[in-house]
Amino acid sequence: MLGHFGHKVIAATVATDGSLSTAIYVAGANRISIELPTFAAGVITATANVFVLVSNTSTGTFRRLCDMGLYSSSSGLQPWEFPSTTGNVNVLCRPAVGYNYMKVQLSNTATANVTVNVHIHQ
16 A cells, blocks of 8 residues: 555646635545645745545535544544644655545635645555
């Protein structure tokens, strides 16, 4: 499952005045990582929490992806989240493997188009 037989990058765009990216086809990926640009010029507060939503079809209902783990004083399934980032990082998102489509959601509004690169490792 963790073999590396190819690597492609697809841009997911969060449009100005929005918080949700376009749908990205990720079926067949062994790993998925998300390259977040710096948010200093693209997000209203220069920081954002980042979530991933998944669906079986590009026009279906996208729901937040959850993952197992311990978070603060609670445990169990929690939304996959990269909290309070200023961007300029690559983030591994293993739970998205096995779904056909994903979207990236920012907790704050984009003030300009924000391009998030989704790396699909096959």
